[in-house]
Amino acid sequence: MSTPFYVSPQQAMADRAEYARKGIARGRSLVVLQYADGIVFVGENPSRALHKFSEIYDRIGFAAAGKYNEYENLRIGGVRYADLRGYTYDRDDVTARGLANVYAQTLGTIFSSAAEKPYEVELVVAEVGAGPEGDQIYRLPHDGSIVDEHGSVAVGGNAEQISSFLDQRHRDGMSLAEALKLAVQALSREANGNEREIPAERLEVAVLDRTRPQQRKFKRIVGRQLTRLLDADGAGATPTDAPSDTEEPEGGSTPAAGTPPKDTGTPAKGTGAQADSTDEDPKE
């Protein structure tokens, strides 16, 4: 007869968090940025058919990094939630906040249930408002917490490094071409500081465009339109007065490189995660 080893809850949760984080870090990163007319989603995705970004409802978009089958499941759940809400009440009653709450509940339950393996996904739910001040971006890490983000957010493998790069350079009221260029620049930086070229056909780009006349604001940017935007003479796409890049490598030197910044607020945090949370303070 065997007695199971005692594992403290702290340790169990830390292990699960570590597992999920590693799974997410294996995937490619993606970024979500606010620009003057809405919100743009940019990611590297070699597949034309398996999307990382998707429409949830009129003004709400969804982005996910991690395991495809797991986030696809969550995405379809989100579409159902939104459509059912909109049909029972009104189209205006479907909000990103409500959807983010549902996702947080689902992810949180799965994360803390011992019977299931935690989902290796990190989600972004974004809603475009009538004006830039009405835009909402929520980041949902694997453990079911919600982080309210402004301006720019990155999830996936290199998220920490990319988001600090973006935080320094992103400003309000960028044009779509500028925001897109900045996003591609951020994505092409590797963990070791090198840069590599991401060709347009490997990029997946979508926007929530508040100026679109249709009720449904989500639109994929593909083919000619994408190359045109990338080639657009975006003078000032990268503000040169941004702080120097020398602070960057610090992210790469920590053992948990590629760990998305975690928010506090979940009791199930290992000590490693608490150290991370200091990085995130200036953002909130």
Next chain:
Amino acid sequence: MDFLSDHSPEILPGNRSLPPLQGAVEAPHGTTIVAASFPGGVVLAGDRRATMGNMIAQRDIEKVFPADEYSAVGIAGTAGLAVEMVKLFQLELEHFEKVEGATLSLEGKANRLSTMIRSNLAMAMQGLAVVPLFAGYDVDREKGRIFSYDVTGGRSEERGYAATGSGSVFARGSMKKLYRDDLTEEQTLTLVVQALYDAADDDSATGGPDVARRIYPIVTVITDEGFRRLDDTESSEIARAILERRLEQPDGPRAALL
């Protein structure tokens, strides 16, 4: 819809039990819808009247709705049920598109609508029928197509033009004499408004253009550029032009005898 029937079947239109009743239910009914195709697209239009028995229930009801980017549905029959059916139909097309990442084929949309009408059969037997007309631009075949339905959900594709509702007999007669398959988009717009005028002329439940209140038929066009609804100025121009001609010829344009 499948998801709804699993989780909240009570909010689906077909699943409500009805109390036994004597005589017909008094509920607003929508009347005439007409559609006609032209090379490159299809036009769908409807009058603005809803009747309840011999009363006019509403003068400015809207009975033509976009189903999605490339299709539209016009409804005749019990207005409340029909509007809800359209809402559910729109939802279903959008839901499919978002979940699957691709739109349904026009044929698929038409079949889906057919099933929804059939699920309303019990209500139809009690006098609450919904008989829509479905028109869309088939992106694969690159042409406009029209589907008409009966209360049992029977679906048939119409060639050229179609009408449904109480004034449909007169509208169809009118279009029969005026329709040609080489009409331009503008001519087709005039054709459907002529047909609605003729329907209103002979059917008391169909409303003609109301110049005093500025209520004009709803006219929509679907081409490869998608769905477009004519704004009030455009549809009033067409209606007024027809009205002007009818001051001289009250019965409208005359077809050749032989």
